[in-house]
Amino acid sequence: MKLLLTAFDPFGGEKVNPALEAVKLVADQLDGISVIKVEVPTVFNKSIDTVESAVRKHQPQVVLCIGQAGGRFDVTPERVAINVNDARIPDNEGNQPVDRPIFEDGEPAYFSTLPIKAMVEEMRKAGVPSSVSNTAGTFVCNHLMYGVMYHLAKSHPGVRGGFIHVPFIPNQVIGRPNTPSLALGDIVTALEASIRAIGKNLTDTEVTGGRES
Amino acid sequence: MKLLLTAFDPFGGEKVNPALEAVKLVADQLDGISVIKVEVPTVFNKSIDTVESAVRKHQPQVVLCIGQAGGRFDVTPERVAINVNDARIPDNEGNQPVDRPIFEDGEPAYFSTLPIKAMVEEMRKAGVPSSVSNTAGTFVCNHLMYGVMYHLAKSHPGVRGGFIHVPFIPNQVIGRPNTPSLALGDIVTALEASIRAIGKNLTDTEVTGGRES
Amino acid sequence: MKLLLTAFDPFGGEKVNPALEAVKLVADQLDGISVIKVEVPTVFNKSIDTVESAVRKHQPQVVLCIGQAGGRFDVTPERVAINVNDARIPDNEGNQPVDRPIFEDGEPAYFSTLPIKAMVEEMRKAGVPSSVSNTAGTFVCNHLMYGVMYHLAKSHPGVRGGFIHVPFIPNQVIGRPNTPSLALGDIVTALEASIRAIGKNLTDTEVTGGRES
């Protein structure tokens, strides 16, 4: 099995992106899964193009994109991406779209086709706090997840895809009161546990991972 | 203009639902808008049926549903509802569906057709903290918003609809450390400001209300 | 009984101080207690001098000082003030002492001589979330509480004193994500409940109000 693992470069004034730092440290081979890594610019459209090109080139069975979610407490597989760009801050090339669809001919939303509950379970077994997230925001992370799922649905039948958000690492929260972080090593452990769960589970386990709001 | 305003009964062990208490206090006439109020059971399917019946009976131009989001800091119009039920806790009749679609023939998601940015602006002008939310959760609130938008799309062309989540009121957070609340009066003010914004804005204002994650 | 009720002017870039706005609205007579109000500058030393002068002038039986604690979720009577000034930001006249004692000949700390547990109970009965706080910080609020208790201990035997911190009001947190607030009316209710509790309880009730950390 071949898995394409992508991560964004730093954005929003941060010096590092914990997603990228963690992806660099993920093993290249995991339980018989070959992990191919791609760095993605935090830029609308270019991010989707970068991953779409890599999908065409490497023909993976799974696409797993990783992004930073500053302020989150745990590692969160995303359940769904929605068809909207609404940027609170500019991307790395100054684009700041407001309330624009990502693809005019796309679905209102695409659900992850990865086993997000099984991934959460495996991450927790590995000792890392994790939970399902029901929003990937409306910036480049949601944009990329949406774009990847759009292309997989249109042009790559059978290829599974999804997104995981990871918290800040400790270095990023020094001097920032009341901001949670997770060690880089724990994020790597979580990503590797997720990849193993993806390898083992073609369908998801039926355990609740919902929230009231 | 006729606006159907709905609110859930208490759930999850709470004695009151601030959404319901606030809706009771909203004026029946606001800037030429007639407000018709309906209480909704916090029960899968029954909640949708209750509102759908009221829509048929009252033929409103707008449907605005209100629900409690314990733990939130401000009043949050929802941007989108997704096609999934995933209940962490049972509803008021013991139903606890996990990862089931709401309507097999529905869209993956429905976006609010209310002017959510204009509503946020109007609530803030009225002195109440407010922001757009990108997830209504996966419990009965998301379920109802999804079901209402599904029926409006299928059977009530031109009728606008959407959902607002409101925080706990102070009484509910006594003895609960670090849990935010808003006064009932402020929630009423926010709902009335939202209704006014709906009356004034057929299309939304283009200001950012996005989040990175 | 005569009670001196003080509140600071706005500081830290805020346009209002919820403590001051609330104090203005507290009744002048409450259960036979005459409430005398004094506005206090958010300035090291001057704040203490202002209250000390008012104590000499009005000869109250109780001194209750109120201050803003932005970021807190509830109304919090302070248990103790400590003998240190350590300012993260300048006061309203630009003073920013670091790790300096308030009074060289003072105790390391003074405990509130008000019935803080009874005050919490009375505020909760009145519907407002409240809890005991074990730190008043190291800025002008702690400074004033310390200074008042120092002077009461030295020169005004039998006069009781203490401090209450109140959260932001909703207006202050508009546009500030994840920041709690309480309505001004609820803060007024809480302060009046506290004053009543002070009038009724010469000694405190023995209920736990502690924290592990």
Add this chain to the structure above:
Amino acid sequence: MKLLLTAFDPFGGEKVNPALEAVKLVADQLDGISVIKVEVPTVFNKSIDTVESAVRKHQPQVVLCIGQAGGRFDVTPERVAINVNDARIPDNEGNQPVDRPIFEDGEPAYFSTLPIKAMVEEMRKAGVPSSVSNTAGTFVCNHLMYGVMYHLAKSHPGVRGGFIHVPFIPNQVIGRPNTPSLALGDIVTALEASIRAIGKNLTDTEVTGGRES
């Protein structure tokens, strides 16, 4: 230089105490400092007796006590301990004192005699988020810090002492939403950085570490 490093056993239903796990992993020799480790029962009075006996036996120049502060985001040297026991939960032998002084003949409070600002700086340089705390709570942690400082002041002139609170580790927050944690390795790094700072700084650096409330 000899430094006595103490940590509590698990309490409050937890299976581990991150303070104890971290202390076990701290190096026994650090920059010429011999580190002597003692496990302390989370029990009123017994905890103080345990450390006081160890001080008499080992005659250290520094006593540094470590405890768990579930819910905190970073590693926090305590500034002060106050003369009160007020237990929200029972200790490990069922004691639950409410509003009782720790020592009748003790000061109202004792300040840490360790260089807490220098410790924070050194921890941050080592990549771990850290800040000064102005309250150690009112449970066994504050109790022990107070008791140690009391005995040092009375009977061990020249011996410096203080306390550091550490957050939960990731394992403890699995399934606990919105609860921060720090990796055990980062806590160990922070404690070793603190010990180095203690070795290097007889007096504290004058940088602000204060809070408004």
